[in-house]
Amino acid sequence: MAIRSTIHKAELAIADIDRGYYADHALTIARHPSETEQRLMVRILAFMLHADERLTMAGDISTDDEPALWQRDDTGAVLHWIEVGLPDERVIRKACGRADRVTVLTYGARKAEAWWADNKNTLARHRNLTVDFLNEPACEALTALVDRSMRLSATIQDGHILVSTAKGSAELALEHWQAPPA
Template identity: 75%
Template structure:
């Protein structure tokens, strides 16, 4: 018998001062049996950092051809493709061909830094790709906030992020590894 996903519900209140975006979002997330709470919380953080009324959770782990999150326009074209973790470089290259903007939120420890060292040359060729890194201590602090039903407040200002919930708060600053080339 297959192990089923665990459902998490998050009421997310986003105050993104950097973008002037203020909204509440109700998220229902399926945590795949192979997914850690840390990764689940990084997905929620990725949502908060890019919050938009059309941003949606995608198939992610259970689907080979979908990201963690994406935003589509009214025609179904992919405006924004958001991955979390350390995907294969080919997955990101394919995503860059399918979406206007691709974002990766890498996280973890030395594995992420080694992955970046191995892939940054190839990834630099993708002009619509942004890569940010979330250090391990930030991930541990985020994972400590996880609950099956949670209310989280996320404040973003000057690139710094404060996530607060019933179990405490986590302060973090994603490190920018790659930014898209400016449009001419």
Template identity: 70%
Template sequence: MALRSTIYKAELAIADIDRGYYADHALTLARHPSETEERLMVRALAFAMHADERLALAGDISTDGEPALWRRDDTGVIEQWIEVGLPDERRLRRAAGRADEVIVLAYGGRKAEAWWQDNARDLAKLRNLTVWFLPPEECEALTALAERSMRLGCTHQEGHWLISGPRGSAELIPLAWQQPAR
């Protein structure tokens, strides 16, 4: 018998002061049996960081060739491809060819740092790639907020994210490992 995904419902009240974006979003997050709660919460954070009316959860782990999140225009062109974790360099290269912008939210402490050391030189060739790193202690605080049904306030100002809910709050300051030249 195959294991089923666990469904999480998240209501995000997003106040992104840096972008001037203020909106509420109701998400249904399917946690794949192989996915940790930490990864699920980083996906929710990725949504908050890039939210707008077109951003959508994609197939992610359960669907080959799809990211964790993406934004497509009315014609289906992929404007933004967002990965969570430590994706394979070949996968990111393919994504960079398919999307206008590719974003990675890397987490996992030393594992993420080793991944970056192994891949930084090749990833630097991808001109439309942004890589953010979330420190482990910040991810732990974010994971502690996880509930099957959650209401989270997500405030962003001057590069700092404050995620708060009934179980407490987590402050996150994603570190930019790579950003396209502007």
């Protein structure tokens, strides 16, 4: 018998002062058996950072041709493709061809830095690609907030992120490794 996904529910209250976006979202997230709690929380963080009424969780680990999250228009065209982790360069190349914008939110330490060292020159040619990094202490602080049913508040201002729950809070900052040209 196959191991089933674990269902997590997250009520998000997002105040993104940098983008002028203020909204509440209710997410039901299936955590694949091979997915860690850390990766789950980074996916939720990616949602908070790019929240929009059209942003949804996609197939991710269980579907080869879908990202962790995406934003699609009424015709089904992909406006924003968001990957979490250390995606293969071929997946990113394909995403850059399909979507107006592509974001990779990578996390951890040594593996992410090695991945970036191996891929940064190749990825630099993609003009619609953003690559951000969340360091290990930030990941640990975020993972400490995980629960099967969560109420998360996120305040984003001047590049700083504060995520709070009844369990505590995590102060986070991303390192921007690559951004589209201005």
